[in-house]
Amino acid sequence: MNKKYEACIFDLDGTLADSLNDLAVSCDEALSLFELPTHTIDEYRYFVGNGIRNLVCSAMGEKSEDDKLQHSVFRTFNLIYAERCLEKTRPYSGIVEMLSDMKKAGIKVGVLSNKADSFAKRIVDALFDSSLIDVVYGQRSDFPRKPAPESLYAMLSELGCDKSSCLYIGDSNVDVATAKNAGVDFCGVEWGFRGYNELKSSGAEMIAKTPAEITELVLK
Numbered sequence: 537m538n539k540k541y542e543a544c545i546f547d548l549d550g551t552l553a554d555s556l557n558d559l560a561v562s563c564d565e566a567l568s569l570f571e572l573p574t575h576t577i578d579e580y581r582y583f584v585g586n587g588i589r590n591l592v593c594s595a596m597g598e599k600s601e602d603d604k605l606q607h608s609v610f611r612t613f614n615l616i617y618a619e620r621c622l623e624k625t626r627p628y629s630g631i632v633e634m635l636s637d638m639k640k641a642g643i644k645v646g647v648l649s650n651k652a653d654s655f656a657k658r659i660v661d662a663l664f665d666s667s668l669i670d671v672v673y674g675q676r677s678d679f680p681r682k683p684a685p686e687s688l689y690a691m692l693s694e695l696g697c698d699k700s701s702c703l704y705i706g707d708s709n710v711d712v713a714t715a716k717n718a719g720v721d722f723c724g725v726e727w728g729f730r731g732y733n734e735l736k737s738s739g740a741e742m743i744a745k746t747p748a749e750i751t752e753l754v755l756k
Contacts, residue, residue, distance in 0.1 A: 539641055541721070541754050543697040545688060547706035548649035548656055548674075549584055550729035553663060555625040559584055562620045563595050566613040572599055581729040585708045587650040587675050588613065614652075621655055627663050628727055634747035635668040641755050644695045647672040648688055650681050650710070670695060683713035688720070703754060707731075709738040723750060 549555045560580040567574050575583075575595060583594040592610045593600040600606045638645055647669055649656040656674030671694055673679070679687035692699055704715040707728020712735060715722030724735035724743040735743050744750045 539643060539754065540756055541643065541703045542701035543644040543646065543692065543695050543703070544638060544750075544754060545646040545648050545691060545702060545704050545720075547708070547711050548647050548651060548659065550707035551705060551711075551725050552627060552631050552647065553625055553659060554628055555621070555659070556580060556584070556729060557624045558617070558620050558622070559591065561623075562617040563591060563613055565616050566592070566609050567595060569612055570605065570609055572596060572609070584729060585650060585710045587681050588617075588652055588655075617655065621659060622662050625659060625663070628747070630747035632664065632668070634751050635664065637751050638754060639668055643754060644697060645669050646691045646695060648682065648691055648704075648714075649674045651675060683710050683717050685714065685718035688714060688718045705744075705750060707735070709734055712738040712740050723753060725750075 546552050556577060560577045563580065564574040583591050589610060592613050593606060596606060596609060635645060645668065647656065647660055651674050653674030653676045657672050660669055660672045671691055673687050673691055675681055679690065688704065692702055699718060699720045702720045703723060704711065704720050705723050705725060707725045708730045712722060712724065716739065722740060722742065724740040726732045726743055726745045732743055742753065
């Protein structure tokens with residue numbers, strides 16, 4: 537089977553891993569400790585994707601304008617999430633098989649997330665065999681958050697791949713914009729936090745219904 541791409545770079549939350557429950561429960565617990573309103577899990581679908589600080593600010597609403605309070609809630613969330621981040625977070629069905637097929641075909645695999653780098657690495661290490669993923673970048677101080685392309689460029693350099701041979705895969709408008717800004721091909725995932733409509737309206741031309749469809753796209 538021929539390879540169409542040399543490297544596949546994946547978003548983490550909502551793409552490889554269903555982490556929504558752990559994020560929502562952790563944030564609600566932090567909000568409750570400061571007597572702030574909590575939210576449904578479905579509401580959290582639209583709070584995540586731009587990093588933990590923005591998750592907390594979105595959940596706090598207007599209260600996030602209080603810098604001292606925002607810092608306290610953010611710090612508390614991090615402490616809670618450190619304990620809860622692997623309670624219910626699991627790979628989506630078919631993900632491990634997809635990654636295994638890619639590695640067998642010699643595809644280089646990266647994970648690029650706006651989640652804090654320490655959390656991203658911890659979750660990837662816990663959910664996936666080390667042989668399946670070559671490199672993981674979470675949000676780091678040396679790169680701006682996605683959709684800025686710098687972290688994706690750095691990952692491609694580390695993998696030894698050109699952007700013309702890269703497919704970026706994600707579930708949200710942030711991911712569509714990341715691929716556009718970096719000048720790489722993009723495939724959305726319909727099973728993620730945001731769904732088909734957001735991906736399509738954001739300009740995604742390829743949207744997979746299952747991980748097997750991504751395998752077919754990459755290895756055809």
